[in-house]
Amino acid sequence: MLHLIVAMSKQGAIGLDGKLPWHHSGDLKHFKEVTWNQKVLMGRKTLAKLPRVLPNREIYCVTRQKDVSLPSGQEVTIINDFEGFCQQHQHSDDLFYIAGGASIYQVALPYVSEMIVSVINYDQEADTFFPSFIQEGFRLSRREKKEDFEILYYRR
Numbered sequence: 001m002l003h004l005i006v007a008m009s010k011q012g013a014i015g016l017d018g019k020l021p022w023h024h025s026g027d028l029k030h031f032k033e034v035t036w037n038q039k040v041l042m043g044r045k046t047l048a049k050l051p052r053v054l055p056n057r058e059i060y061c062v063t064r065q066k067d068v069s070l071p072s073g074q075e076v077t078i079i080n081d082f083e084g085f086c087q088q089h090q091h092s093d094d095l096f097y098i099a100g101g102a103s104i105y106q107v108a109l110p111y112v113s114e115m116i117v118s119v120i121n122y123d124q125e126a127d128t129f130f131p132s133f134i135q136e137g138f139r140l141s142r143r144e145k146k147e148d149f150e151i152l153y154y155r156r
């Protein structure tokens with residue numbers, strides 16, 4: 001089973017200069033709560049920018065390289081055949097959280113059964129955007145208003 005977690009602006013912005021465009025402690029707390037003790041999968045570029053190890057999570061790194069060494073020292077399981085991985089785990093009992101970046105979301109979207117989308121109030125510069133999912137058959141199942149952002153839950 002593949003669930004996707006992302007924080008985006010209303011315009012779909014997710015990144016700037018290889019990092020998040022914002023610092024949003026409420027959303028970071030939400031990410032930690034959702035992914036705590038879970039399997040979390042990210043692209044090599046996103047993982048390379050993380051300043052420190054993400055504790056209590058089993059991290060999977062999507063890369064075309066045979067091995068990677070991350071500045072944070074995070075230990076990871078390597079995934080080379082990401083499309084094959086998505087096909088294999090689309091209906092499995094194991095739950096994996098797909099946590100970006102853009103290239104990873106793009107490949108995973110057709111295989112994801114739930115999306116957890118934080119909508120951040122941000123209208124400044126960005127260079128990385130979430131792929132369009134209008135045609136992907138998701139329906140909004142729940143929305144949760146937080147103090148300064150909103151969390152949308154989509155299913156299909």
Ligand SMILES: NC(=O)c1ccc[n+]([C@@H]2O[C@H](COP(=O)([O-])OP(=O)(O)OC[C@H]3O[C@@H](n4cnc5c(N)ncnc54)[C@H](OP(=O)(O)O)[C@@H]3O)[C@@H](O)[C@H]2O)c1
Pocket residue numbers: 005006007008013014015016017018019020021042043044045046047062063064065079080081082083099100101102103104105107128
């Ligand atoms: N707002 C959010 O929730 C959120 C979440 C995550 C990331 N982001 C942002 O997204 C941006 C990074 O996104 P990005 O698209 O540039 O990079 P990315 O998706 O994090 O990583 C790209 C790398 O993943 C590997 N890769 C991609 N597709 C692959 C495939 N089909 N098979 C095997 N390996 C594959 C390649 O690694 P190799 O080059 O090693 O082969 C590629 O260079 C950053 O700004 C980051 O902060 C935002």
